[in-house]
Amino acid sequence: MYIEASHMVYGQKAQLLSRPLRGVAGRHCLTFFYHMYGAGTGLLNVYLKKEGDTEEPLLWRRRGEQSISWLKALIEYSCERQHQIIFEAIRGVSIRSDIAIDDIKFQAGPCSELEDITQQSSGYSEDLNEIEY
Structure with missing residues (x-):
């Protein structure tokens, strides 16, 4: 999913809905990369x-x-019923506020590489802004 901010106005949203996922007892792991x-x-x-x-x-x-x-996101969650995951990108105040996600993966069981919830995938990085959990 990619939102090109120059074609949107502040606050506009784009959503991506996963296919229906089977619920399991225990944990699920969702991983994806975001920019x-x-x-x-x-x-x-x-x-x-x-x-x-x-x-x-x-x-x-x-x-x-x-x-x-x-950056790589790892999210553990529980759900024993059929469910879907919704990815939502909301345009910021600037035309330079593009947001993208890629390489989405769902698996049953805990995230095996759960270290810092979000880890850098490559290159130089530093914390630039607020991160909320």
């Missing part, structure tokens, strides 16, 4: 949509510019 670079970058949210529920709890969020490099 949020540019002044005025908005929000990237990940929600859990359980079959039969109207609420979509927030699993993960990043706000603002993160890194010039692609």
Whole structure:
């Protein structure tokens, strides 16, 4: 998923819905790479949509510019029912607030490489802005 901010206005959203996923007892692991670079970058949210529920709890969020490099996100969650994952990108204040995600992977069981929740994939990086859990 990629949002090109210059074709959007502040606060506009794009969502990507996963295919229906089978629930399992225990943990699930969701991994993906994300890129949020540019002044005025908005929000990237990940929600859990359980079959039969109207609420979509927030699993993960990043706000603002993160890194010039692609970063890896690892999210552990529990869900015993069929469900979907919603990726939501919200345009920030600047036309330079592009957001992208790639290489999305779902697996049953805990994340085997769960270190710092988010780890750098390559290149130079530093914390540039606020990170929320």
